[in-house]
Amino acid sequence: MRYALALPLALLAAAPAMAQDKQRDFCPDRPGLGTPPCTFDPGHGDIEVGLVYPPVSGIFETELRVAARVAEVIFEAGLARVERPADILAFVRDKAYAPRYRSLV
Numbered sequence: 001m002r003y004a005l006a007l008p009l010a011l012l013a014a015a016p017a018m019a020q021d022k023q024r025d026f027c028p029d030r031p032g033l034g035t036p037p038c039t040f041d042p043g044h045g046d047i048e049v050g051l052v053y054p055p056v057s058g059i060f061e062t063e064l065r066v067a068a069r070v071a072e073v074i075f076e077a078g079l080a081r082v083e084r085p086a087d088i089l090a091f092v093r094d095k096a097y098a099p100r101y102r103s104l105v
Contacts, residue, residue, distance in 0.1 A: 060098065068092045 054062045068089040075084045085091035 064089065064093055064096060067096070 053059070071088050071092055074080050075088070
């Protein structure tokens, strides 16, 4: 029964994984004649231009942050089978498989 909570908790945890800092609001008025310059935090231009996924170069880091947030919820719910580490992100990063491919170019 207690494992039945793990999936809903994990799903709830994944959504705010990247919302750790308060970000500036996106441009209320699109740049144009008579409007102020449009600026927003680095890395958030993807959303502004309509991209749903992070750039390929940032997918692995995004996955690590989501996994760390899911692990955090699992530890808080008492469902973990290991002792809670001091730094969950470092723990997840240490356990994650990071593929290394040699360049063919």
